[in-house]
Amino acid sequence: MTGRRRAVLIAGPTASGKSALALAMAQGQSGVIINADSMQVYDTLRVVTARPGPEEVALADHRLYGSVPAASRFSTGQWLSAVGEVISQTGDAPLIFVGGTGLYFDALLNGFADIPEVPAEIAAQVQQEIQALDARQRLALLQREDPLAAARLKVVDPQRLVRALAVKRATGRLLSSFQDDKQAGALAGFDIERMVLDPDRDVLRKRIALRFAAMFVGGAVEEVQALRALDLDPGLPVTKAIGVREIGDWLDGVIAQDEAITLATIATHQYAKRQRTWFRNRFGEWPRRGLA
Structure with a gap:
């Protein structure tokens, strides 16, 4: 002991x-x-x-x-x-x-x-500015704005780009300079x-499929309805939770229930794969x- x-x-x-x-x-x-x-x-x-x-x-x-x-x-x-x-x-x-x-x-x-909190309006403005950019364009923009931050990222997703650009605008300092402190x-x-x-990949895939199907009938639909009722900024992190868009599309009649479950399950598989890669590389x- x-x-x-x-x-x-x-x-x-x-x-x-x-x-x-x-x-x-x-x-x-x-x-x-x-x-x-x-x-x-x-x-x-x-x-x-x-x-x-x-x-x-x-x-x-x-x-x-x-x-x-x-x-x-x-x-x-x-x-x-x-x-x-x-x-x-x-x-x-x-x-x-x-x-x-x-x-x-x-x-x-x-x-x-210790990065200062960025005002929500600045983050929202940056979010709007970059929403039409593809992966290559996002990387090129970050390379211009903060080359060191760009070099540290394998993938420049929209949320990370918004973070880097919003910090620079709000503080006048590069995100990478804060990260070095x-x-x-x-x-x-x-x-x-x-x-x-x-766990074994095939076993995990089966668990993911079963879990989301159970979520759909276990309260997930009502939660997405409650979230939509809040009329939130679509750029907020919570709106990116897997299942929100898929269930929302089903509620709007864009896709069938089975398709919503399938799409959310696929998105969860992809997320699990990214997680495993991250843990393998870093841990x-x-x-x-x-x-x-």
Whole structure:
């Protein structure tokens, strides 16, 4: 025994059983489960984002789930700050971080740049300006505006481009310059156990298909209706959750229910593939486990 406070980090692709494993660990250790998924932080979409349900939450202390209004933009820096508050509030209880957002784990262990919050109107303006750009054009634009940030990214998706350009406009500094001024990680002095759940690909595909079909009849449709009723800016992160567009198209009569389920399942498969690639490239030394 080291006498140090314990932290368990459970990463992995969607539908790999991370939440079930975290719950089992928390019950066995009287631990606190902390969300490390960038979509599960938002309210309104519990079913769509596969947040733990009331039954699971009743069995262990869960933090940072559904705690952010859907109308907000919640950055990695804000998540790390919220983690700091949880650490200070939970005494010596073991902490179990669980989720599929690699940047959260990276920030947790290695620190994160203290980037000022960008006004929503600036981000919205940039979003509008770049919405017609394809992948090649996005990369070229970022190379002109912030060559170092462009060199660090394998894929310049719209959200990352908006972030880089909005930070530059709001602060006069390059995003890459902030990233070079990282702060310390939040788990200094902890006894840390790391793991990546890495199930067989075919098994994961079947789990994804079954899960989204169950979501569709288990409350996901009502959640998307509630989200649409908020009349949010379509550029907000929560509107990008897998299933929102597909269910919305079905509600509008654009596609059939079966097609909506199929398209959302395909999008989830693609997302899981990106997650696995990220964890393999960045957390290659972490121990691997099969399905939980």
